[in-house]
Amino acid sequence: MIMAVETLPSTPPQSDGQSSSKKPIYEGSTQFRNWRFSAAQLHATRTSLNAGAVAAIRHTFEANSPGSSSDIQFLTAEEEILLVKLYVTKITQLCGHFRFPEEVEATAVSYLKRFYLKNTVMDWHPKNVMLTALFLATKTTNHPISLEAYTSNIPRTAPSDVLDLEFLVAQSLAFEFAIWHVHRALWGLWLDLQDLPDPPSTEKLQQCYDTALQHVRTSRMTDADLIYTPSQIALACMSLADADLAARWARSKDAEAALDIIESIKDLIKGDGTVPSVEVVREIDRRLRLCKNPEKVVGSKAYLAKKEQDEKDAEMKRAKKADLTRKAMEESDPFGTELSTEAQNIAELDEDD
Amino acid sequence: MDAVEKANADRQRRWTKDRKVGEGTYAVVYQGREAATGRKVAIKKIKVGQFKDGLDMSAIREVKYLRELHHQNVIENLNLVLEFLDTDLEMIIKDRTLVFLPADIKAWIAMTFRGLEFCHRNFILHRDLKPNNLLIASDGQLKLADFGLARDMADPGYKMTCQVITRWYRPPELLFGARYYSTGVDIWSVGCIFAELMLRTPYLPGESDMDQLKTTFRALGTPTEEDWPGHTKLPDYVPVGQFPKTPLRELFTAASGDALNLLQRCLTYEPRKRISAREALTHPYFTALPYPSHLSKLPKTASQIAAATRVQEEVEGNVDQSAPGPAVRAAPPNRLKRKMSGDEIGRSVARKLDFSQPATQG
Known part of the structure; x- marks a missing residue:
């Protein structure tokens, strides 16, 4: 099965809290x-x-050491x-x-x-x-x-x-x-492009895909994937490689609105994609x-101090827990808790399995 | 305290641990509650620092997929806190006091397919379907659980391991070492579960991987080249003898024609011809009479009834938190549950009435 590229542009999430099977998987x-x-x-x-x-x-x-942070x-x-x-x-x-x-x-x-x-x-x-x-x-x-x-x-x-x-x-x-990766979305786009009526030559398509993939790799340097959907970024990369082909794809999917969105992604990749x-x-x-x-910083004075504090806290927590357990043991009816102890014992037996 | 530690501490405060209910390879399971609502949950505490390669792969798989999958027939995950479910299909099958109507089986299988279809729609293979991974909530809802062997479907040409799925539910292509497979492996498992629901005993209980093939072929007939083109070319193919095909009808005497047709389409040798979860949902079996049982009418084990009663008591303000928990569901391998559910056999309803009973055992 070929993974379809999500429909563009994506609509904002519906926060109805329900899991609806109708919304896109993404x-x-x-x-x-x-x-x-x-x-x-x-x-x-x-x-x-x-x-x-x-x-x-x-x-x-x-x-x-007071004053040490000033410079x-x-x-x-x-x-x-x-x-x-x-x-x-x-x-x-x-x-x-x-x-x-x-x-x-x-x-x-x-x-x-x-x-x-x-x-x-x-x-x-x-x-x-x-x-x-x-x-x-x-x-x-x-x-x-x-x-x-x-x-x-x-x-x-x-x-x-x-x-x-x-x-x-x-x-x-x-x-x-x-x-969800951009290079996967690009792969989907590439498969779609081969299905266009009157598709470009195989060499041209391959060349376009290779160039677009380079742009995808560049896009990883940017915030693009934290802002846009993978398919939006993929289309932008395709458009950087061959704007005409990207536009044809968008028309074939009735997703021309996406062409506006991808302009800002293209700018982002071109502007922020540098090492x-x-x-x-x-x-x-x-x-x-x-x-x-x-x-x-392992070994530093502050590190050791923090560690000591953490251990102290943990020790206090353990002491508190032990205290509670002891109290519970002292207060409970020896005949009353049999069932839960039993369940506990069985649960613990499983450890060796 | 930095941001992550703080967020983590806040998250921890949302839950309370009541008691330990089990332990698996990579996690300890506790029964607990959501502090705000009192809702019962299972808390999986992942073991860290004891594996030489860091976080365990099964833990990673389970967490990864459960974070993504939200569906009524898939167990709900609240950040390593799972919804607590009272029982599973294996316990129900083994509880001899329960009588299954054809409509009950239909409801369980429908929910199984619904959950599975959702996984497959998300390009996720479960790879360990079996009755004790199909958990049952107190309202009767069936949920797929245990995603420790799950994975994304591989791209064509990428190998996957064939060492997946518990043997009795493992399809022949995996037994023959196929490294390229797809959703069909899960469908075979559902077929085995379907048969088990009707028979009330495992349908293909092989004693070894080799015996599993023999058991499968004995039940369904040895596949021919025509049934399953190319299967003799699979990596681990070995001839295991010629067995005749016996119609399913001879074993499943009480099943409807639709039921047998669906079963047969799940247990088709050629994986590509096996029914898909999506197709299965529209199979005539599900729309024919009798309709699937309503959730509230499904057979319930004593532990479920006990749990439901407890919920009722809590509503009435009579909270007894030290009461014996419901049957335990721990991370696999879970022989504990096997033991417990084994004990239930033959003990019949007395268990429900005789509260002194647990004290008399070991």
């Missing part, structure tokens, strides 16, 4: 429901994350984006090295971008997050490799660099692992070393 996806934003929302999210992190880290610095140049939200962008390109390099399929690469890039809508690079450096996102993507897309094989093929990387962050990354993604210059990013990374959250 609109039931977590991507549509939870991971689509306006450009303004993205900007606001990143700015407030950045401000929150700066305030928290400044506080930690001051607590350690620190914290990263701006824009600088954070540049750093993340650089690590998007690293995913591509690694995928080439491992010969992972495109799906793995595209998934990992989405994970990395989504992660930094919930976290800042000052808390978690993108290098290890990138490695973790890619490893997680191999599993979620059914291309698992062993952690051993993964880390031993990446210089200066230990299994713990990946494992330590895996749950955090999964959690930041809200365990929403399924990604940041190494010098600029190196400078950002240098400053990041000075302003990253000391609580997340």
